[in-house]
Amino acid sequence: MPYQKFYPQQSQSSGVGSFLSSFVAGALIGVVAGILLAPHRGDVTRRKIVRQAGDKRDEVIEAVEDLIERRPPSNGDQAEE
Numbered sequence: 001m002p003y004q005k006f007y008p009q010q011s012q013s014s015g016v017g018s019f020l021s022s023f024v025a026g027a028l029i030g031v032v033a034g035i036l037l038a039p040h041r042g043d044v045t046r047r048k049i050v051r052q053a054g055d056k057r058d059e060v061i062e063a064v065e066d067l068i069e070r071r072p073p074s075n076g077d078q079a080e081e
Contacts, residue, residue: 038045 040048
């Protein structure tokens, strides 16, 4: 006989219903925490995200251009004589 642990406080029918109720409770707690702890209104936050994304995009473009300028020429880049 295989070893089975006995948990008397759990019922066999607590699968899907327990998961769904826990999921809904967690979602509600997350929404409330997000509303209470948000540092700015939604439109202000979206503007900040767009501005920061544009700044990061510019940084990446500059870094790629620097790498392209600094790379040594390969055999295909040299003019044939």
